[in-house]
Amino acid sequence: MAWLWFSKLGSPKWFYELSGKWLPWLAAAMVAVLSVGVVWGLLFMPPDYQQGFTTRILTIHVAVASMSLAFFPLMAVAGTITLVWKMKLADMVVKTAAPLGAWFSALTLASGSIWGSVMWGTWWEWDGRLTSMLFQFFLLISVISLRSALNDNEAAAKACAVLSIVGCINVVVIKYSVDWWETLHQPASSLSMNTGSVNGPEFWVPTALMMLGMYLFLAVALILSIRNEILERERRAQWVQDLARVA
Amino acid sequence: MFELQFNNFGEFLDMGGYAFNVWTVYALFAVFILANLLIPLRRRKQIIRELKRRRIVNEGVTRTGGNPNQNQERNGLNTYPANGIDTVGENQ
Numbered sequence: 113m114a115w116l117w118f119s120k121l122g123s124p125k126w127f128y129e130l131s132g133k134w135l136p137w138l139a140a141a142m143v144a145v146l147s148v149g150v151v152w153g154l155l156f157m158p159p160d161y162q163q164g165f166t167t168r169i170l171t172i173h174v175a176v177a178s179m180s181l182a183f184f185p186l187m188a189v190a191g192t193i194t195l196v197w198k199m200k201l202a203d204m205v206v207k208t209a210a211p212l213g214a215w216f217s218a219l220t221l222a223s224g225s226i227w228g229s230v231m232w233g234t235w236w237e238w239d240g241r242l243t244s245m246l247f248q249f250f251l252l253i254s255v256i257s258l259r260s261a262l263n264d265n266e267a268a269a270k271a272c273a274v275l276s277i278v279g280c281i282n283v284v285v286i287k288y289s290v291d292w293w294e295t296l297h298q299p300a301s302s303l304s305m306n307t308g309s310v311n312g313p314e315f316w317v318p319t320a321l322m323m324l325g326m327y328l329f330l331a332v333a334l335i336l337s338i339r340n341e342i343l344e345r346e347r348r349a350q351w352v353q354d355l356a357r358v359a
Numbered sequence: 360m361f362e363l364q365f366n367n368f369g370e371f372l373d374m375g376g377y378a379f380n381v382w383t384v385y386a387l388f389a390v391f392i393l394a395n396l397l398i399p400l401r402r403r404k405q406i407i408r409e410l411k412r413r414r415i416v417n418e419g420v421t422r423t424g425g426n427p428n429q430n431q432e433r434n435g436l437n438t439y440p441a442n443g444i445d446t447v448g449e450n451q
Contacts, residue, residue, distance in 0.1 A: 146392075150385075154371075154385075155363055155364060155365070155371075156361050156362065156363065158362070158364060159364065159375055164375045164376070164377060165364075165374040165375040165377050165381060166377050166380060166381065168374065168381050168384075168385075169381055169384045172385070173384070176388075176391075215391055215395055219387060219388065219391045223387065223388075226383055226384050227380065227384070229380065230377060307360055313360065317360075329392065329395075333396060333399065336399035336400065336403070339399075340403050340406055343403070343406045343410070344406060347406075352410065353410070353414060356411050356414055357411075357414065359407045359411075
């Protein structure tokens with residue numbers, strides 16, 4: 113009986129129906145949180161004593177960068193489920209998460225670079241954090257290419273699952289790169305509860321809001337892609353045919 | 360904590376001299392959000408259009424060979440090529 117939810121969770125139809133109920137709420141929460149985060153960050157966040165108003169870039173950069181680290185672990189869990197239980201839905205997660213993760217990594221690199229161009233005086237440096245993040249972007253592109261290169265769907269699912277699991281090593285490298293190589297990128301800031309201090313709540317509260325907003329955005333964007341993938345792969349199923357009738 | 364940081368709209372746009380950097384990142388952020396929502400939504404429309412088109416073609420096929428009642432009704436359509444119905448679906 114305990115396994116019932118698990119096999120249900122793997123059913124694309126069940127996920128399609130459940131996610132259809134979640135989507136409006138997730139989307140509403142995403143719009144609300146992101147709006148508050150952006151307005152707060154742009155209008156009310158004070159200038160940093162050294163960085164001035166470029167901290168407005170960092171609310172986005174930190175939120176997008178931290179969420180970009182979630183993709184390989186997510187794909188690795190889904191990939192493991194694909195390998196062990198051959199669950200269809202899990203492979204759909206691996207497939208749809210890769211391009212979204214590539215977008216997250218690309219925006220992380222771009223926003224960091226645009227900030228660094230004025231604050232570090234350089235657009236790019238082969239620093240540990242920057243290089244490992246660039247590597248994550250290329251790894252995600254590899255996962256996408258690997259799938260399109262293999263014609264056999266089952267072989268492609270297995271190969272992508274394995275690459276997703278191996279790719280997690282790089283997430284550890286990204287996370288600790290700032291401690292291992294003290295080259296350029298600053299380590300995580302130690303936050304303060306006092307307003308008026310360097311890392312006070314006036315900076316980290318809007319950043320935390322953006323992180324929550326990005327988390328919701330990740331969920332919404334991923335669910336939208338997974339639902340498309342379900343419709344495509346299950347197009348011969350009766351319930352999809354019925355859905356097209358009323359849509 | 361909720362003190363407005365700019366005295367006028369010009370100051371807001373200038374971002375303390377970092378206008379180019381700040382606004383470029385916010386523009387990229389907007390593209391990032393919109394692209395990842397609009398591309399799957401557009402794809403969904405395409406998929407549903409394709410599903411409808413196939414359903415019309417498939418039902419045309421079953422009607423010619425399957426249910427005799429429908430066959431009688433649709434006798435005139437039996438010789439209709441699948442392409443003819445195809446085009447109707449694609450124009451939707």
